[in-house]
């Protein structure tokens with residue numbers, strides 16, 4: 199049991215209802231508002247939330263500059279990933295990193311990949327297809343990993359569909375995936391596999407998986423034991439089913455909060471019971487029909503195949519729009535009035551969620567794909583199954599000045615009271631409780647998300 203879960207178990211409080219459930223599923227949801235954990239320990243960066251919030255990433259470690267888009271060699275992302283010890287990969291280049299050999303696995307713990315440091319349009323991962331065309335981001339057999347503001351767009355198919363997710367998390371703990379934009383995988387866009395725990399997947403866009411395995415998120419597959427996982431503030435769009443797939447053993451703490459699920463074909467959220475019965479809190483989500491959503495589609499389904507026990511479903515303030523079955527009648531048999539575990543976050547109302555996500559979800563700045571996607575969601579348009587657009591390499595943009603090579607923009611350092619002539623990322627000169635490097639990343643993220651000019 200993680201520390202977070204202990205705290206959550208000790209100090210639950212009942213928050214006031216923030217809005218009434220909406221849509222025709224109203225009477226089918228839980229009767230009592232969610233219980234939210236109090237005094238949850240802060241993570242290493244502001245905005246670290248969920249069951250993975252305690253991930254250290256590379257906090258306190260070396261700042262390693264990625265200076266080339268090349269697959270490997272000095273200054274490559276692969277080289278930073280394969281280093282050992284606490285480390286932060288910062289980017290002095292922008293554009294597409296196309297792995298031509300098998301993409302690197304993150305197996306050494308204590309790493310942060312800080313995509314928001316990249317100049318211009320940021321960093322996109324892809325592969326070159328063929329036998330090496332495999333999942334571009336794999337976190338395997340490790341712990342304390344944070345990946346933020348990275349796009350994953352495999353625009354060329356590899357030979358093996360089964361090893362071609364967008365992101366795979368396998369046998370790992372304390373992982374945060376935040377502000378990713380993932381598309382065009384031929385297996386799941388994001389997939390948890392085997393024995394994971396303390397995972398957060400937040401503020402990301404998972405869109406346009408490749409048919410006929412166009413699936414958003416397989417949150418757990420073949421779990422060995424209970425897992426704690428948070429899926430918060432994400433958009434799943436243009437994926438036929440598994441939006442998301444929820445199949446955890448009893449005693450797991452799984453929360454799916456404030457996500458937008460758009461244009462599923464057959465199933466949106468799937469509650470499975472083949473690992474003994476999933477406990478799940480589905481709170482403040484929005485389920486929107488799109489052009490591919492057929493009338494027999496289901497918003498929240500209880501998947502009875504190979505069931506080995508009853509799940510527990512806590513549903514609150516989920517909103518639905520469109521002509522499909524919003525909540526399957528069978529879900530009523532496993533509905534509970536208290537979340538199986540206290541939520542780690544205070545949910546937003548589902549009303550207005552799209553407006554919020556428009557300014558938060560995905561890798562910033564949005565690329566052409568995400569910009570178009572957001573327009574499609576606004577207009578309830580777009581389709582499943584369009585071919586990937588070949589990635590175009592971006593023009594190089596000069597990075598911010600960082601003469602002391604501590605990852606922080608020297609001009610920001612001067613403004614903030616840090617020393618632009620010494621390596622001081624882990625100081626806390628403003629005494630706000632967060633390392634100044636994290637303050638820098640937060641300030642930079644805000645600048646980029648606002649659309650302001652930046653290097």
Ligand SMILES: [Ca+2]
Nearest residue numbers: 363385386389
């Ligand atoms: Ca997979």
Ligand SMILES: [Ca+2]
Nearest residue numbers: 600604606608
């Ligand atoms: Ca600096």
Ligand SMILES: [Ca+2]
Nearest residue numbers: 617618620622
């Ligand atoms: Ca400095």
Ligand SMILES: [Ca+2]
Nearest residue numbers: 626632633634
């Ligand atoms: Ca600080």
